Amino acid sequence: MSAAATLTGPWRGLSPAVWILVVARAVNRIGAFTLPFLGVVLTVEFGTSLGQTGLIIAVFGAATIPSRLLGGQLADRLGRRRTIVVGLTGCAIAQLWIALSHALWSAVLATILLGLAFEIYEPPSQAMIADVTEPANRPAAYGLYSAALAAAGVLAGLLAAALSHWDLRWLFVADAITCLSCAALVALALPADVRREPSKEPTSTVSVWRDRRLLLLLASGTIFATIYMQLIIGMPLTLLEQGLPKSGTGLILALSAITLIAAQRLLRVQHLDDFQSIRIGYALLAAGLLVSAVAHSLAIFLVAAILWSLGDLFLLTRYLTQASGLAPDEARGRYLAVFGLSWGIATTIAPITVTQLLETAGPTGLWLTSAGVAAVLAVLQPWFRKRLA
Template sequence: MPLAALRRATRETVSGLPREFWWLWTSTLVNRLGAFVATFMALYLTLDRGYSASYAGLVAALHGLGGVVSSIGGGVMTDRLGRRPTLLIAQASTAASVALLGFMHHPVAIAAVAFLVGAASNASRPAVQAMMADIVRPEDRVRAFSLNYWAINLGFAVSSMAAGFIAEVSYLSGFLIEAGMTAVCAVVVFVKLPESRPERTATEKAADEVGLGTVLRDGRFMSVVGLSFLVALVFQQGSVGLPVAMGEAGFSPSDYGLAIAVNGVLIVALQIPVTRFIEHRDPRRLLVLSSLLAGYGFGLTAFAGSVGVFALAVCVWTLGEMLNAPTQTGLVVRLSPAHGRGRYQGMYTLSWSVAALVAPLMSGYVIDHYGAEWLWGLCAVVGTVAAVGYGALMHRLPAEAEAGSEASADGGASTAAKAKAKPEAEAEASPA
């Protein structure tokens, strides 16, 4: 693509979004730029502290369990307290708990604080997604979610590289830097972001109260959560099944690092062009295609005998990831009532948190008892099941209903957000 065309595509992708979105985007980027602890936690516990790999796995599981618990709690807080207070509480708690973790020495204390870190860091996700849905027009939401996803991966790519250098100097420095950057995110939210929770009259509150029971009884939405869990189970194998399988096949950690690096490079390089491709496409086809790319991308790994073929398989499922993330998040917003977005987003986040717990157990059991080839075949089967599920579910969603739900959600915009609305030309500017 010529440079001028690339600049035009980038400008069109980022234009027209409200200023509040860009401050939320900036907060996400800063948060991910400082995400060092998750990257070197296993090395910190085994090399620096001298604990066993089993103990490191236990700490990782407790960190994930904290995320499972806070997925629902963060969603409830988002609806009851508001998006902004939930973000401030979650980010301040994350900063404090990450800093505290760096000073823990007793194994029980490390495990307990790791659980708190997982709970605090995951509690902000429903609030971020709900606020983004509040402040961005329905027709721009897929683009906004895609840009936010790009920021997450750009920040993670940079922090992953920086984590190695920081760990060589001092592991404690990594904990303190992450705590500091998370505190900066809280300051950005406090100074630049108004509350966006839609306001309702007393009559509306009495007539249409949304609780967790409401979410659980929403069969259509819970079907999306179940399909999301299946897709997440497949994508998680990139960080849990793939390194184990490559190690058993005689490849080195650096070989795995080279193969998996393709994932981050592709997302950073292609997410904006992909966003332009998917913005006005049929979400049903995108979700079906992304599920098949994920399943058969990992299935291709069964035939890998070199780092190059492993990297090719990573390319295939990464394309599925780039299609799935913004499209699926946009679908969740469509199906969520404006005054219940926190709980709905919390339940959606839960599907990924549970997958992060189940995936290591599944991959370890299958590889130990049946071999890695069976794991990759199972990924292809799961991806196919998810594709069929999305096709059937989305086929039952008439266009009129989708448009109506979007209009209803957009109609619930908060007074604060409306007061902050600016002409489109002014809103195009990024805070960068």
């Protein structure tokens, strides 16, 4: 088998639209390293306390909730491609506003705008992948999506490490540029939106909210997303608390991305069902969090990043596969939007839990608590199987 075939093995035969989306999101991902530094920018550039920083980022997270719902509604009504372009353009405007802000009130308003635009493009992107992919191939398609984001994340982490030595505002300028580049690629390369005939069956938002399996999946996904966001928000603040260099966050992001790419090629996880994969993922995530709890040097934090990144490999794509599998075709955008609320809720909760636990229990208490929650979710997977499978 050729090297090219080995590289693309599980992804051969996927729709060209999937590859275009993957490339576009990878371009966007190269610049999307600002969120881990938002708390540092607020603390260092604007002099906010840990409590104020947590509250501002929580407001950002709350703003992403209507953003995700709007993205789902627009995806099913306006069209996938148009919605993606609208969301990315809004993100670029907000990022530039943050970079140009010199007063805290201006930065807060820009952060709220960023939240309102931040999740618009996710439901149409995920729905389009499901639209053009057979159910059996969706784990591979979402796996490709994650692998491409991880590959771009390597460069993102290195760029973050380099730019963090300068004014941190340049991070937001770089992200704005990649958002606009991604929007242009989507607008030019993806096929035009197809006008969908209205379904004869009622597909109101109420029917989506009545699906108990979706709500249970939303609850489980919210807990995972909260742990994930605690890592994104809490790791830079942990390094800051322990006097480690700001550039360490960029190195951790880069190593995390490299781990995801290498593990996806070396570990054959397609034969596992969703619940087996999720259980293994939570066990690895808990191990990485335990190592983070006892780490006092950058080298140990890098070891921890390898462990929790391996956990992410088993978790991220499987949750998307489960959510898309529950959705009827005509409401897929709304189903994925409702499931995606887990990230908005998590982004609202995580800044508060991170800053409060850092202030009261320190980094050890923060990561030990997170590890305990991950371990409980690993144990509960047979219970979830009975109610979701």
